[in-house]
Amino acid sequence: xxxxxxxxxxxxxxxxxxxxxxxxxxxxxxxTIVVRDGAIESVSTAPATVExxxxxxxxxxxxxxxxxxxxxxxxxxxxxxxxxxxPTEEWFNDVVWPVESxxxxxxxxxxxxxxxxxxxxxxxxxxxxxxxxxDTVAAVVEECxxxxxxxxxxxxxxxxQGREKSLEFALRHRDGAGGRITTALAPHAPYTVDDAxxxxxxxxxxxxxxxxxxxxxxxxxxxxTSLARHGVTPIEVLRRTGILDTDVLIAHGSGILDRDLPxxxxxxxxxxxxxxxxxxxxxxxxxxxxxxxxxxxGVPVGLATDGAASNNxxxxxxxxxxxALIQKSTTGDPRWLTSRQALHHATLQSARAxxxxxxxxxxxxxxxxxxxxxxxxxxxxxxxxxxxxxxVHSARSSDVRTTIVxxxxxxxxxxxxxxxxxxxxxxLGERLPALxxxxxxxxxQEYDT
Amino acid sequence: xxxxxxxxxxxxxxxxxxxxxxxxxxxxxxxTIVVRDGAIESVSTAPATVExxxxxxxxxxxxxxxxxxxxxxxxxxxxxxxxxxxPTEEWFNDVVWPVESxxxxxxxxxxxxxxxxxxxxxxxxxxxxxxxxxDTVAAVVEECxxxxxxxxxxxxxxxxQGREKSLEFALRHRDGAGGRITTALAPHAPYTVDDAxxxxxxxxxxxxxxxxxxxxxxxxxxxxTSLARHGVTPIEVLRRTGILDTDVLIAHGSGILDRDLPxxxxxxxxxxxxxxxxxxxxxxxxxxxxxxxxxxxGVPVGLATDGAASNNxxxxxxxxxxxALIQKSTTGDPRWLTSRQALHHATLQSARAxxxxxxxxxxxxxxxxxxxxxxxxxxxxxxxxxxxxxxVHSARSSDVRTTIVxxxxxxxxxxxxxxxxxxxxxxLGERLPALxxxxxxxxxQEYDT
Numbered sequence: 001x002x003x004x005x006x007x008x009x010x011x012x013x014x015x016x017x018x019x020x021x022x023x024x025x026x027x028x029x030x031x032t033i034v035v036r037d038g039a040i041e042s043v044s045t046a047p048a049t050v051e052x053x054x055x056x057x058x059x060x061x062x063x064x065x066x067x068x069x070x071x072x073x074x075x076x077x078x079x080x081x082x083x084x085x086x087p088t089e090e091w092f093n094d095v096v097w098p099v100e101s102x103x104x105x106x107x108x109x110x111x112x113x114x115x116x117x118x119x120x121x122x123x124x125x126x127x128x129x130x131x132x133x134x135d136t137v138a139a140v141v142e143e144c145x146x147x148x149x150x151x152x153x154x155x156x157x158x159x160x161q162g163r164e165k166s167l168e169f170a171l172r173h174r175d176g177a178g179g180r181i182t183t184a185l186a187p188h189a190p191y192t193v194d195d196a197x198x199x200x201x202x203x204x205x206x207x208x209x210x211x212x213x214x215x216x217x218x219x220x221x222x223x224x225t226s227l228a229r230h231g232v233t234p235i236e237v238l239r240r241t242g243i244l245d246t247d248v249l250i251a252h253g254s255g256i257l258d259r260d261l262p263x264x265x266x267x268x269x270x271x272x273x274x275x276x277x278x279x280x281x282x283x284x285x286x287x288x289x290x291x292x293x294x295x296x297x298g299v300p301v302g303l304a305t306d307g308a309a310s311n312n313x314x315x316x317x318x319x320x321x322x323x324a325l326i327q328k329s330t331t332g333d334p335r336w337l338t339s340r341q342a343l344h345h346a347t348l349q350s351a352r353a354x355x356x357x358x359x360x361x362x363x364x365x366x367x368x369x370x371x372x373x374x375x376x377x378x379x380x381x382x383x384x385x386x387x388x389x390x391x392v393h394s395a396r397s398s399d400v401r402t403t404i405v406x407x408x409x410x411x412x413x414x415x416x417x418x419x420x421x422x423x424x425x426x427x428l429g430e431r432l433p434a435l436x437x438x439x440x441x442x443x444x445q446e447y448d449t
Numbered sequence: 450x451x452x453x454x455x456x457x458x459x460x461x462x463x464x465x466x467x468x469x470x471x472x473x474x475x476x477x478x479x480x481t482i483v484v485r486d487g488a489i490e491s492v493s494t495a496p497a498t499v500e501x502x503x504x505x506x507x508x509x510x511x512x513x514x515x516x517x518x519x520x521x522x523x524x525x526x527x528x529x530x531x532x533x534x535x536p537t538e539e540w541f542n543d544v545v546w547p548v549e550s551x552x553x554x555x556x557x558x559x560x561x562x563x564x565x566x567x568x569x570x571x572x573x574x575x576x577x578x579x580x581x582x583x584d585t586v587a588a589v590v591e592e593c594x595x596x597x598x599x600x601x602x603x604x605x606x607x608x609x610q611g612r613e614k615s616l617e618f619a620l621r622h623r624d625g626a627g628g629r630i631t632t633a634l635a636p637h638a639p640y641t642v643d644d645a646x647x648x649x650x651x652x653x654x655x656x657x658x659x660x661x662x663x664x665x666x667x668x669x670x671x672x673x674t675s676l677a678r679h680g681v682t683p684i685e686v687l688r689r690t691g692i693l694d695t696d697v698l699i700a701h702g703s704g705i706l707d708r709d710l711p712x713x714x715x716x717x718x719x720x721x722x723x724x725x726x727x728x729x730x731x732x733x734x735x736x737x738x739x740x741x742x743x744x745x746x747g748v749p750v751g752l753a754t755d756g757a758a759s760n761n762x763x764x765x766x767x768x769x770x771x772x773a774l775i776q777k778s779t780t781g782d783p784r785w786l787t788s789r790q791a792l793h794h795a796t797l798q799s800a801r802a803x804x805x806x807x808x809x810x811x812x813x814x815x816x817x818x819x820x821x822x823x824x825x826x827x828x829x830x831x832x833x834x835x836x837x838x839x840x841v842h843s844a845r846s847s848d849v850r851t852t853i854v855x856x857x858x859x860x861x862x863x864x865x866x867x868x869x870x871x872x873x874x875x876x877l878g879e880r881l882p883a884l885x886x887x888x889x890x891x892x893x894q895e896y897d898t
Contacts, residue, residue: 077828077831077832078832079834080831080832080834080839080843081832081833081834081835081838081839081842081843082834082835084787084788084835084838084842085777085783085784085785085787085788086783086784087783087784088783114828114831115828117828118827118828118829121827121828121829122829278774280778281774281775281777281778282773282774282777282783282842283777283783284777284778284780284781284782284783285778286781308843312838312839312842312843313829313842313843314829315829315845324731325727325730325731326730328534328730328731328732328733329729329730329733329734331733332733332735333733334534334535334536334537334731334732334733335534335535335536336534338533338534339533339534377870377871377874378567378570378870379526379563379564379566379567379570379868379870379873379874380567380570380571380762380763380764382526382529382563382870382874382877383526383527383529383530383874383877383878383881384530385528385529385530385531385881385885386530386531386533389530389533389761390529390530390761393530393533393731393761393762394529394530394757394761394762396764396845396846396847397845398845398847398848399847419828421826421827421828421831422826424828425826425828425831425832428831428832429832432832432834436834
């Protein structure tokens with residue numbers, strides 16, 4: 001039953017992306033969305049009769065579930081463009097890890113704030129972050145109003161303290177920021193976290209009901225090196241350490257091999273993969289995430305950008321288009337990964353990948369009110385013969401006009417309401433000389449798959 | 450010597466992309482650009498002392514040579530999104546060519562106007578168009594102020610009239626619109642124009658001093674079919690018909706084979722290739738334009754979008770980023786096609802590809818004043834560690850704030866000054882039902898490589 005009191009927000013006149021009971025993508029025209037207490041109360045094509053404290057006239061716009069960045073390192077926007085045109089190992093060892101040795105909590109806060117500004121402007125309402133100084137990132141999430149799935153990263157080189165800190169973070173921040181923050185245990189990867197640590201992590205995950213977010217089989221090299229050194233693939237390492245028995249989000253997986261698929265299939269329902277195809281192209285990796293094979297075994301694939309140090313942006317809209325294009329190209333099949341499939345990855349599959357499949361990812365009554373309004377009046381998105389294709393292949397993240405999380409407007413008509421970008425940029429600019437200094441010769445970690 | 454009379458336009462406070470005498474990309478900060486009589490009079494970091502009728506304060510912005518779309522079919526924006534997720538032959542035969550049979554001059558005018566609006570908003574100041582009803586496209590170019598290199602396309606199925614019409618168009622519009630229009634002979638492709646017609650075209654090109662713009666070896670299938678049917682590649686057809694002895698712009702060339710390279714090498718200086726990588730991915734073609742091999746033999750490669758019916762946009766900025774990414778990926782070399790190389794393709798090489806290497810493509814005294822101002826204050830383009838990388842991999846076409854052709858401002862602060870987009874969209878919307886009707890069963894041509 002509808003409440004008689006005014007709703008918090010009403011959006012009228014828009015076309016809404018909806019999912020039917022088979023999860024097929026559809027569109028309802030001239031719809032009204034009513035938001036109350038941070039949730040979607042109704043989506044209707046009947047004339048609006050509800051009063052609301054805020055009203056958005058969204059004629060000419062399309063309402064989509066907010067995009068989810070399923071794997072990033074938000075504070076790394078501070079390193080955007082610092083390590084260009086390099087192979088992966090030089091990128092890590094010669095630039096990224098020496099610079100990350102300099103990171104302070106202040107740098108992380110500034111980076112996270114800039115990243116959230118970029119994501120909100122790009123229509124991202126939730127991001128899964130895997131980084132250091134995550135208390136600071138959590139504070140930024142709290143202050144700017146976005147949703148996040150956070151994990152404090154650790155290496156075995158930190159000793160047991162790394163794992164303990166990751167657990168302590170995950171427990172303390174779970175359901176933080178009024179439910180906008182969820183958490184995960186965040187071992188870095190099988191090549192930087194040993195089997196004993198992974199086994200202990202899996203035990204902790206089960207004991208505390210926590211998911212796990214880690215890098216695994218990022219590329220073919222990692223898979224082949226693991227096979228040569230240990231006789232098993234990184235996915236097989238996840239199996240034997242019990243990680244695959246937890247609710248696990250695997251970042252990248254472009255090195256997933258055919259022999260891994262039965263293991264992932266038996267973990268379907270618990271496992272998801274995040275794909276960030278731009279970086280794989282830029283690093284010239286030989287393969288991309290095997291999205292089609294994962295679809296065939298029921299493993300959801302969410303969209304991601306990775307950090308801006310490799311991806312140069314946190315533009316999930318671009319990840320959506322590139323996933324469609326690169327999947328067509330690598331499978332040799334122009335009929336595969338249609339625009340509607342891309343939108344399914346961007347909505348329900350991405351929500352599931354970050355463990356929020358029952359809360360976000362769809363504009364439907366009862367879901368949290370995380371949504372964006374997209375302007376299709378620009379010449380580059382006209383005419384519209386196929387709205388799904390227009391959204392995936394013609395529209396851009398810059399066409400997002402309004403971004404809403406839990407019913408709160410974080411960007412309205414492209415104006416950010418919760419982050420002062422010029423102030424962040426100015427303060428970050430002062431920090432950069434100290435941040436990028438590599439004279440100390442230290443690295444927080446060595447890349448050696 | 451500078452004139453004492455006021456200049457037409459002065460742009461102050463910007464960072465300017467410049468080329469040194471080795472064509473290396475550089476940037477001059479806090480520069481002043483003076484424009485007079487449609488040309489760049491000076492670029493200087495000294496304080497401006499010149500008076501001008503118009504002034505743009507471009508602090509925080511970067512001035513780049515306007516982008517050049519080296520191969521498109523502008524009016525096809527009317528078909529944007531109409532034929533999705535199809536193999537090339539179905540796309541042509543079942544949708545595009547039946548719909549093109551319906552095209553009227555009114556449709557072409559509306560499509561061209563919408564396309565020019567999209568391109569001007571995306572920082573494109575010149576486009577090479579290869580289509581039908583080109584008198585209409587020329588009129589749109591005249592009215593909206595953009596620069597264009599135009600050719601009236603023809604098939605041998607039209608008989609000798611096709612070729613004659615293409616010549617008549619090229620001669621009549623050469624140096625039209627106050628020099629903004631240049632022209633080419635425009636046979637469609639070796640698989641739709643027979644050898645006799647190509648030979649006659651080459652003769653006409655030499656006789657009249659006209660360049661040739663055509664599709665050739667678009668994909669590997671075309672090359673292999675040509676070899677199987679005729680024993681020669683499409684590039685070898687261009688050789689034996691004399692087309693390679695003309696000033697020729699080859700669209701796509703993703704099917705160029707190693708055996709073609711010596712032929713193209715001996716035509717270097719006359720030949721250029723336009724690459725539009727997005728469509729190759731979307732059609733799942735097995736190869737992309739061999740940019741590195743073409744660089745090695747001195748053939749310039751310009752950036753392009755093809756038509757929006759395959760590419761879904763006319764976003765040359767995206768073509769620039771995708772060219773960098775796809776070249777890294779397909780060569781397996783992350784060091785190849787750096788951001789500075791991508792900017793070289795986007796500027797000097799694209800200008801050369803459309804035969805305008807001495808007029809545009811560089812911001813330098815004496816060049817025509819075709820340039821764009823790009824805003825890098827957005828969170829997605831901060832901080833700037835490497836300006837070339839920021840431009841290629843972080844900035845987007847939507848960051849272009851101002852577009853100038855021949856010193857005339859066509860877009861200022863993202864407002865289009867010469868095209869009324871809502872009016873064009875409304876009128877085009879009324880035309881669409883008749884345009885997309887395929888009930889007649891006709892095709893203007895059959896795709897059969």
